[in-house]
Structures are given as structure tokens and as C-alpha cells.
Amino acid sequence: ETGVTQTPRHLVMGMTNKKSLKCEQHLGHNAMYWYKQSAKKPLELMFVYSLEERVENNSVPSRFSPECPNSSHLFLHLHTLQPEDSALYLCASSQYLLYNEQFFGPGTRLTVL
Amino acid sequence: GESVGLHLPTLSVQEGDNSIINCAYSNSASDYFIWYKQESGKGPQFIIDIRSNMDKRQGQRVTVLLNKTVKHLSLQIAATQPGDSAVYFCAEMNTNAGKSTFGDGTTLTVKP
Numbered sequence: 335e336t337g338v339t340q341t342p343r344h345l346v347m348g349m350t351n352k353k354s355l356k357c358e359q360h361l362g363h364n365a366m367y368w369y370k371q372s373a374k375k376p377l378e379l380m381f382v383y384s385l386e387e388r389v390e391n392n393s394v395p396s397r398f399s400p401e402c403p404n405s406s407h408l409f410l411h412l413h414t415l416q417p418e419d420s421a422l423y424l425c426a427s428s429q430y431l432l433y434n435e436q437f438f439g440p441g442t443r444l445t446v447l
Numbered sequence: 448g449e450s451v452g453l454h455l456p457t458l459s460v461q462e463g464d465n466s467i468i469n470c471a472y473s474n475s476a477s478d479y480f481i482w483y484k485q486e487s488g489k490g491p492q493f494i495i496d497i498r499s500n501m502d503k504r505q506g507q508r509v510t511v512l513l514n515k516t517v518k519h520l521s522l523q524i525a526a527t528q529p530g531d532s533a534v535y536f537c538a539e540m541n542t543n544a545g546k547s548t549f550g551d552g553t554t555l556t557v558k559p
Contacts, residue, residue, distance in 0.1 A: 336492070377538075379547055382545075424491070426490075431545070435481070436493065438491045438492065439490050441490050
């Protein structure tokens, strides 16, 4: 295991639902990330947090709302999603921001009906 | 078991052969590069990294080569094993701008 856990592992939701993805890292890292991985497409960086402060938001729609209450936890709140948002959502952490190895969680497989 | 220079979406090699997986990056300002391995049902796993002031770095059975002139990165796996079967992809980072981009993956299949 990488020291990064994600829950739930699988999630099916309707377009009108509100749900949250949770990520927890047990590595004492200072930076955490949300990525989207769609079939046949490269990994897309969504959000970056460093010391609980958001440092990057890559033009992600507002229906995705991140939250980082402390350096060990990261959430991704979802509301009024679209079917094209179905993907694997990966959380990662690193000791420092970007310029070193990132440890990934197993991901949450999201299906939007 | 090699594909020198050209990025291929799939690569099939015989167990024991060497594998070469290629990646072309786009941003000449990128100064840090990582290779990841992703097995089915798992998140990406760091393999090896290289900074732009180097052109070669070796790990255990893996070597990364960086050619900044043509913006090309390669991952060499020596004596490929069935456990190496996975999707491999590269990431380029411009640490000054705080930007990172991931490449298309290559699915490596190792035949026993």
C-alpha cells in the first residue's frame, strides 16, 4: 500500500445527487492533489493543495468543490454532475509541492447516471 | 521488445527481453520528469524521476533517458518480467510555473 487511502472505491450517483470523495494520507506529506483519469485520456490534474491552501485549480467546473481541512485529509464534493464526469478520481500526496515523487491512492471509480 | 523514438500505445515483449517505452513532451520549460506504472485496478506508482540537468538516471532494472534537444523521454526496463505488465506513462513538470502534464500511456504486456 502507498499510505494514501480513498473512500469510497466505487460510487454510482445520479445527476441531481450530492456526494463527497474522501482521501487520507498517512505519510506526513505537505501537498495533496486530485486527479481525473478518463478512459483513453491522459491523467488530468484538477486541484493542488499545499499546507491546506489551494495553489492550483485547473479550470475545473464548479460542480467539483475541493476541501482540505488539514494536511492529512482531502475531500472532493460533487453536485449536479454530468455523465461525462464518470471517471476514476485519484488522490495523491507528496512531501513537497510538485517537485518530487507523488504517492497515489487507489482511486474512486465514479459513474454518473 | 523495443520501440526506439516512437510512442506506441501498446508494447508486447517476451519475458527476459529489454523494453523501451517512449514519451514525447511538449514544453521546453519543463524541468522535472517522472515515469509512473499503473497496474489494473490500482493508482499510479512512481518508478523513477529525472531533472532537466541530467540526461540519464538509473534505478533497479530501470533507466530513464532524457533528450532535451528533441524533447524526448524514454524508460528502459531490463530483463522484463510478467509483473512489469502495466500501463506506463510519463509526466513533465514546469516547477517554476507549477504546471504538470501527463502523457498518453503505453500498455506493456509481457509474454511468458
